[in-house]
Amino acid sequence: xxxxxxxxxxxxxxxxxxxxxxxxxxxxxxxxxxxxxxxxxxxxxxxxxxxxxxxxxxxxxxxxxxxxxxxxxxxxxxxxxxxxxxxxxxxxxxxxxxxxxxxxxxxxxxxxx
Numbered sequence: 178x179x180x181x182x183x184x185x186x187x188x189x190x191x192x193x194x195x196x197x198x199x200x201x202x203x204x205x206x207x208x209x210x211x212x213x214x215x216x217x218x219x220x221x222x223x224x225x226x227x228x229x230x231x232x233x234x235x236x237x238x239x240x241x242x243x244x245x246x247x248x249x250x251x252x253x254x255x256x257x258x259x260x261x262x263x264x265x266x267x268x269x270x271x272x273x274x275x276x277x278x279x280x281x282x283x284x285x286x287x288x289x290x
Contacts, residue, residue, distance in 0.1 A: 185205065185219060185220060185227050185228060185229045186227075186228055186229070187228070187229050187230070187231060188204075188228045188229070188230060188235075189230065189231075189234065189235040189238065190235055190237045190238050193230070193235075193238050194256065196226075196228055197228070197253045197256050198255065198256040199255060199256075200225070200226065200254075200255065201224060201225040201226070201252065201253070201254050201281055201284055201285065202225060202226045202227070202228060202252070202253045203219060203222060203225050203226070203227045203228070203250060203251070203252050203253075203277070203281070204227075204228050204229070204230055204250070204251050204253065205219055205227070205228070205229045205230070205248050205249075205250055206229075206230050206232055206239060206242070206244045206247050206248060206249040206250075206251070207229050207230065207231055207232065207247055207248050208231060208232050208233050208247050209231065209233070210233075211247050211248070211268055214247075214248055214264070214267075214268050214269045214270070215248065216248050216250065216270050218274040218277075219250075219277075221274060222274070222277060222278055222281060223278065223281070224281055224282070224285050225252075225281050232244055232247060242258075246263060246264050246268060247264060247268060248264055248268070248269075248270055249261065249262065249263055249264065250262040250270065250272065250277070252277075252280060252281065252284065254284050259280075259284055260280050262277070
């Protein structure tokens with residue numbers, strides 16, 4: 178049995194603002210040299226769009242958001258940073274799929290209050 182996992186689209190400084198401007202987006206700041214710590218569950222999140230920014234190719238975006246370690250995950254709502262998840266000292270994410278989805282759900286529900 179195979180599992181179909183949708184790959185995350187890479188964005189850079191030319192597309193970052195337009196891609197994160199509308200709705201809930203999750204951006205993983207990433208680097209190929211740290212691919213073993215890639216956050217593999219991101220494409221499984223619901224009610225959001227997921228993107229990647231390669232910090233070695235898009236230094237300007239990484240600098241703008243003060244990314245000092247990877248993988249860093251940032252949730253945006255209509256282009257505004259809502260929550261940031263920084264990695265631990267081993268350069269691994271410390272959040273879970275469940276916790277991330279709960280944050281996304283809370284952002285969704287806040288639109289109806």
